[in-house]
Amino acid sequence: MLPAPAMYHFPLPEYRHISGEKLAIRIRISSGHELTSVLLRTEPDNEEALTPMVLELDDGRWQWWSASVSISTHDIQFMYSFKILSHTQQFWLDAAGVTKRAPLRHRQFRWLTSNVPPDWIPHQVFYQVFPDRFCNGDSALNVKDNERLYHGTQPVKAMNWGDPILDQGDHLAFYGGDLPGIQQSLDYIRELGATALYLNPVFDSPSTHRYDTQDYLNVDPHLGGNSALQKLCHDVHQRGMKIVLDAVFNHTSENHPWFNRWSESDIEGAYQNTAGVNAQRYFFFDIANPDSYHCWKGAHTLPTLDWSNEHVQDYFCNPSEGAIQYWLSEPYHIDGWRLDVIHMLGDGEGARNNAARMQQIRHAVKEAQPNAMVLGEHFFEATRWLQGDQEDAAMNYYGFATPVRAFFASQDIAYQPCQIDAEDFDEWLTDARTQISFEHQLCQFNLLDSHDTARFFTLVNEQFDVMKQAVMMLMTYPGVPSIYYGDEVGMSGQNDPYCRACFDWTELSWNTELLDWYKTCIALRQNTPVLQTGAYATLHAKGDVFIFIRFDAQHATVIAINRGASSTQRQVTLSQWDCTPNRKEKVIGEAQWQDNTIELPAYGCAVWHLIR
Template sequence: MFLLHPQVEPWLVRGEEGVKLTLLTERSEGLTVMLRCEPDNEARFIDMTHTGREAELHRFEATLPWDSGNDPTVYCFKVIEEGKQYWLAGDGQHHRVPHRDQMFRINRVDTPPTWVRDQVFYQIFPDRFCQGDPSLAVQTGEYTYGSGRMKVVAKRWGEPVNPELPATEFYGGDLIGVRRSLDYLQNELGVTALYLNPIFVSGSNHKYDTEDYYNVDPHLGGNESLAALSAEMKCRGMRLILDAVVNHTGTNHPWFNLHGRHDSIGATQSAKSPWRDWYYFDEAGYYYGWNGHKSLPVLDFSSRGLRDAIYAGPNAVLRHWMRAPYSIDGWRFDVIHMLGEGPGSNNNAHYVREFRKALREENPQAYVMGEHFNEATRWLQGDQEDGAMNYYGFAHPVREWLAGTDIAYHAARLDTVEFGAWLDSARGRIPYDNQLTQLNLLDSHDTARFFTLVGTDTEAMKLAVSLLFAYPGVPCIYYGDEIGLEGGQDPDCRRCFDWDRNHWNRELFEHYKALIALRKARPELRHGAYQTLLAEGDTYAFARYTKESVSVFALNRGDRPHAVRLPLWVLPLHKKHWCAPGGEPIANEPGWITTILPPRSHVILLGED
């Protein structure tokens, strides 16, 4: 029994009293079809009415009442045929009632900002992207880092990264360079939004050890350069996200002042320091460092003063940069799942909700995005984060399926059936509105570059890029991936962008450009439903669609060509003709389409009336 519930209009229509839902089935005779929901935490079944056909499928409809006591509202479908039960939940079909965590879910109030779905993000590690003003660059020996034992080192642009100096070597990239690169990013590549790694005052090149939350590091251009960058991006219709590091500070922040760099009486210098309770100290007077790193003292949100400084006060850090002249569009929160009260993440959900509330007070369309290396379902139910850096639900399975390695760099060749099941499970446990604003990525400043993981195999990289731009969520390009920049594990993944176009992987670059253009041209790739069509052997195929338009992607990771016959009858819309992006017609039979996939390649099919 085939069952389908697309989680977009017109198959899901919100109303004041509830949500009009559509279930699609392959037949209708002899079926008992019900919508199951849980108002007041008690199971309730609502009969669904057969209302006609939807292409080759049968349509059943019912109205789901909003759950007045819980958000999100959860639901699933139950179909009985000749005494046999079929259940449909967010992660697929079941033979028995699914667990609540597997059910479809939708929020009445806490929905992500609508603009996010339409973006193509580009992540920039500022010191390594582009130098705009050489006079701003850090000079060798200019200062000592951290405790004062390590002098900073200036490197020539493009020199190899030294793994022994992960925090203290500088290449001179700055925000002036970012601004001067906007023509390349927007007009040539097609990027619409930037996510910048930390830019506030810090002695390190990565700047995850903040020393001043209210000033952009002068070596990156200072506050004036951020204001100028933001202003130009707004003129261009682009969006800007900054990195919020509020789980911890650096030891040289005036609040902490471990090494006496400031005139302040820091938390480590006296138990009477005004900032003492902003950090966690045990009974013996030892402070807690993030993940055991004593250079990153953890903040303690049980302190009212800290809460006011970070998010609650009238000029709190998170509010300050949302306002003119900076007017950023949201924050990416570093290790957001770890912050809280005391030495751990106590009361974490409360503070993430408070962050969201504060940002939405400043801008009702602010984007709240969290960093989670692992599964993040509970933060993505609508009331906390709009989306996450989607490592678990996208980067990890794609890495295992195409690169044969897991996030710990252990060998892991993922079966295609399991690959599809992983995607379905992760996607099905959060509201689809939030799935569409997940930040999908292949790699980042914290991971080896995907191109390196696949052994610089351009065809394998192109498969990954196709998934990046077609899968539900917002694609994010890590700077340099589009030109074939290589890099191993941190810090090697933070190499300088190579501006010599003679060194670029042009085939890969053109592929990025083509996929970005296709995503912008096809609304189903930004707003549409998702449906797996085939998962077997080395082949995976899926469709993205709205009521009006549909795209089908078929990928072959194997070393041999593969003929695939895809079932189009399972889609809730009918297209008379199918073609590739270049316009070539594709032969098909009623309800099916057959295509040949060359080795390590993909085919894109676009439905046309």
């Protein structure tokens, strides 16, 4: 049986573009193979159609085949793949590579017919801030000891900045971080190279994490209130930066007036009258028992909203006065929403009609501000929410953070053993990447860690060389990098709540070598357009070595990583990039590249720009 020819199709204009009213599509195939036909497979009416492609060029090395087809508009995504025939064999090319049989639908190439994510997203580097622990800008706003009770019985605690995290009751511990502190730190964030902020919840809430919202239209006064957010948004936008806020629409605080668990409001809440109007906004398993309400993962402080209720829908999604629109409009004009546990939101006690509700939320966001970002939180595989009708991006735990953790730290998202080699790593990344459109790939919210996970520096036992490799991966892989506050200066900490310590503003305590590396890698990304919007291909994935390329028609950048404890040499060819570089310019790292051989030191990594 003859080997398959090399064949490539990438989401770049020279491979596909609109020509008149049709989509012109090209495929590049290695010369020297006796092909009888090359066919473009589409589904114009959900039925297979095979369009013959025309050989337009054969330079002795590569053949270029082309076809033009009308784009069906019955779906947001126009799907296609390629069928290549010889006298005795057939091969197929889909988004994940070459196969010998027709590809499954989820592996096909995608062209978005509508709902393209905002084009500003791929150009950002996000900086995530947990407000209470980042910077105390106005001590007059600080929570005072015993100022209020949490869950009706537990007094809150006023902590000194930098005090150790409480082993129990960290949700009661307030350190005094606030929005004025973030505003005063914008120059630091911008100097790092970050261009966008993602803030954990800022709305009025009884806890320090603020995922239990009790007022969606008012910023917590201990963070500075609405005026502080207005000033912060103004200063962010004055610097040409973006700001995305956390939205907790799946559940409320038990203190929300609709629920009023502890009778702190004059309103008759669901807990006071399980047959009342407000009770219809929640779900009770037993209407005669006020304690039988459905809540997030069994946490009785977080009663779950019932999105089948039209008042709930209207409160958040009303086009003229909904809570979603309120913050997207002036004077705040935030640039998007991060939707907390959005996959759990739905009608009744669970996630029934989740897709319809997510589409409703998306519509409300885009109606208020078409260029706003819709970012969903998903710890696991999120393909279904990234098909164009719901989210612009997901927090990319499954498609980036978890495989990166497995490759570099030998753990999965549950901190259980997970040892993978570079082949497994590449397969994992490919599976996640190729099931969504290229535009959505570029917007995926890539992260090493967050407020919900252990610090990555801790996971790799504070090994600087390993952390360097992970940071390089974060800044060069397709998607939008997000830095969790303090990672850049070497903050450590186990899982929640220990990952939420106060930022130490004493510069003598910083890991300046790591900080300089972050700045170097961020600058590399910001100064290299193909790292923001270029196509991707794996060049080598075996054992401890992972090498990939980002490229467009004119430029290419190669990233090489050796996680092993020994130096190694690997052969690399550049057939994916349809250019022959005149020289290779190393911009980061100690590795060497001679002819087709890359030599990487132990725990080494390097980046080259290929110059035509």
